[in-house]
Amino acid sequence: MSSEPATTDLPEPIEVPEPIAELVRSASTVGVLTGAGMSAESGVPTFRDAQTGLWARYDPMTLATPEAFAEQPDLVWAWYAWRLRLMQEVAPNAGHLALARWGRRVPVGIATQNVDDLHERAGSIDVAHLHGTLFDLRCFDCGRPYHGTVEIPTEQVERLEPPHCQVCFGPVRPGIVWFGEMLPAEAFERAQALAVGVDLLLVVGTSGLVQPAAGIPLLAKTSGVPTIELNPDETPFSDHADQVWRTTAAVGLPAMAALLDDDDRD
Ligand SMILES: NC(=O)c1ccc[n+]([C@@H]2O[C@H](COP(=O)([O-])OP(=O)(O)OC[C@H]3O[C@@H](n4cnc5c(N)ncnc54)[C@H](O)[C@@H]3O)[C@@H](O)[C@H]2O)c1
Ligand SMILES: [Zn+2]
CATH class of the missing domain: 3.40.50.1220 (TPP-binding domain)
Known part of the structure; x- marks a missing residue:
């Protein structure tokens, strides 16, 4: 040795x-x-490994779409809030x-x-x-950038109301390209x-x-x-x-x- x-x-x-x-x-x-x-x-996590805990039963393909956000903004926003939380913990x-x-x-x-x-x-x-x-937040309705506060829960939650646009009160979405978007x-x-x-x-x-x-x-x-x-x-x-x-x-x-x-x- x-x-x-x-x-x-x-x-x-x-x-x-x-x-x-x-x-x-x-x-x-x-x-x-x-x-x-x-x-x-x-x-x-890569997309294929991304779903853990609460989110394991959801397919990202069904959450990462404008249709999903329009139908269930609280569900989709809760998923993104969790991903934002993950980002705070990585380097x-x-x-x-x-x-x-x-x-x-x-x-x-x-x-x-x-x-x-x-x-x-x-x-x-x-x-x-x-x-x-994930960080360029904008209004889902009028498209204006959102610079207000964002509540990021410390634990996974399944529903979370998105912040609201300071101009038209529309729901705020993450600035990412969802499936089906340009x-x-x-x-x-x-x-x-x-x-x-x-x-x-x-x-x-x-x-x-x-x-x-x-x-x-x-x-x-x-x-x-x-x-x-x-x-x-x-x-x-x-x-x-x-x-x-x-x-x-x-x-x-x-x-x-x-x-x-x-x-x-x-
Ligand atoms: N970090 C992020 O922002 C993030 C995370 C998950 C998914 N996504 C999104 O998911 C979509 C999936 O496409 P994709 O091609 O980016 O990802 P993907 O999940 O389809 O593929 C990941 C690739 O990375 C390879 N890989 C795994 N570990 C690696 C490592 N340590 N070093 C080098 N390569 C490694 C895998 O073999 C695989 O080919 C994209 O649209 C992306 O925006 C982004
Ligand atoms: Zn707006």
């Missing part, structure tokens, strides 16, 4: 596969498409922090499907939210511009099942932009990616970003 003292709890940095390292080192602009897997190691993981650090070396544009704010909290500046964010045009255009305009596109933690975001990596591919998928599991995009790394966001991204630190020491 080794008698060496344990000096750190940090895991050993892992080695980046050489073809991926080459792409990382040579990219002077980087685009990143992220999905729920990006935030999984922060403790934000950016090593993958979010690595992208922010990378962005201080070269321009890194992020298009995320996540409705959390963990990229911003990590320090990334250029972030387009394809599916909106994506915010500006964010989608930004994602498309990244896909065709960068030296390297990373596709991190997205199942590639939700359209139209799923088309972004293919757009890069047809534009001749090299793509790298980071995902522990196979996805529909895997066969099309130039490189695939079966790793997690919080493991792979720090190792990739560290390659740029090494370059500085040369």
